[in-house]
Amino acid sequence: MDTPTDVSPHEQQLVCSSCGATPPVEEQAAARLTWSRGSEGGRTTWTCERCSRENLRSIEGKLDPAWW
Numbered sequence: 001m002d003t004p005t006d007v008s009p010h011e012q013q014l015v016c017s018s019c020g021a022t023p024p025v026e027e028q029a030a031a032r033l034t035w036s037r038g039s040e041g042g043r044t045t046w047t048c049e050r051c052s053r054e055n056l057r058s059i060e061g062k063l064d065p066a067w068w
């Protein structure tokens, strides 16, 4: 019963809403602190550190979260 691909149902998988990147399991806790969290339609969305930085420039012109 040791399936590394198994994700606990209560643990939300972090997925960058911009580039689709997912942090390694051992970095999920850290990612929750460094990634940018937002909400969209009642759901929590995450943006990885790198994309957050790049989004800062383009986010002013247009808001287009439906990129993935």
Ligand SMILES: [Zn+2]
Pocket (backbone or CB within 6 Å): 016, 017, 018, 019, 020, 021, 047, 048, 049, 050, 051, 052
């Ligand atoms: Zn990203």
